[in-house]
Amino acid sequence: MTPQDAPDSRWSDLDRPPLNATALRRAxxxxxxxxxALDVVTATGSTNSDLAAKADALGEGAVLVAEEQTAGRGRLDRRWSAPARSGLFFSVLLKPGETVPMERWGWLPLLTGVAVATGLARAAGVDTALKWPNDLLVTVEGQERKAGGILAERAGTDGVVVGIGLNVTLRADELPVPGAGSLALAGAVSTDRDTLLRAVLRSLEHWYGTWRAAAGDPAGSGLQEAYAAGCATLGRSVRAELPGGRALTGEAVAVDGDGRLVLATAEGVQRPVAAGDIVHLRPAAP
Known part of the structure; x- marks a missing residue:
């Protein structure tokens, strides 16, 4: 078997080459x-689970990337799957406790969404919109499609593991569900995963540093304003499917200081939603 034919060779799939871990570390x-620290593994069940298991032994800033996830999870333990090397599947370990009060840690998935969208705008030339609380949307043939998601989980005694899954080169026939999308299908100017990962991690470093310097204040750090500007949920009629089988319908009018989505109901009452699935009931305004 020649080096080019080896399963782990960088040239075994010219359309989907593996990440260059050495270059990523250097950058x-x-x-x-x-x-x-930054490690790239060929495959694993879940980068979130792997990093969380070592959280107390690792310092802040550890990054774990998988070329393929076999048991990737989204919110409510939903499965996230994609062909090997077709996306970015990675987790980062953050430990904001020394400078940010724990009651503000709920902003971390929203912060990550802003960072991912900002990084992709620069590196891929794709307008990525944020669906509250943790979905990344792109436009494919005039339709909003989910291209990625974010999952933040407490880890160890003082850490938070934030996982990001992003479809990069998935073709239409590879999409797991009809409402899914990818950067390639959205017309990205670059689908080089090394470039995209560097851009997203640098953007995340910037936003996390700004937020932490403001002691987690979402207004003082500019995070609350940036999230609202990029949030596709605001200004739309939505249905919030709440824990316990309840539902609430209204217009999404704001994201408050605690990161909750505020709905204005037909009764003229503003109700904050802290957790739940959000269904967009009408298309975004042109």
């Missing part, structure tokens, strides 16, 4: 950087 791991 991202600096003495003054947030990122302190």
């Amino acid at each position: 991202l791991l600096r003495p003054d950087a947030l990122w302190t």
Whole structure:
């Protein structure tokens, strides 16, 4: 077997080459950087689970990337699957406790959404919209499609693991569900995963540093304003499917200081929603 034919060869799939871990470390791991370690594995069940299991032994800023996830999870333990090397599947370990009160940690998935959208706008030329609380949307043939998601979980004694799954080169016949999309289908100018990962991690480092310097204040850090500007949920009629089988319908009018989605109901009451599935009931305004 020649090196080019080896399963782990960088050239075994010319359309979907593996990530270059050495180059990524060289670009991202600096003495003054947030990122302190970066590992790329061929396959794993869940990068979130793997990183969370080692959270107490690792310093802040550890990054774990998988070329393929066999048991990737979204909110409510929903499965997230995609062909090997077709996307970015990674988790980061953050430990904001020394500078940010725990009651503000709920902003971390929203912060990550802003960081991902900002990084992709620069590196892929794709307008990525945010669906509250943790979905990443792209436009494919005039339709909103989910191209990624974010899952934040407490880890160890003082950590939070934030996982990001992003469809990069998935073709239409590879999409797991009809409402899914990918950067390639959205017309990305670049689908080089090394470039995209560097851009997203640098953007996340910037937003996390700004938020942490403001002691987690979403207004003072500019995070609340940035999230509202990029949120596709605001200004739309939505149905919030709440825990316990309840539902609430109204217009999404704001994201409050606690990161909750505020709905204005038909009764003229504003109701904050802290957790739940959000269904967009009408298309976004042109």
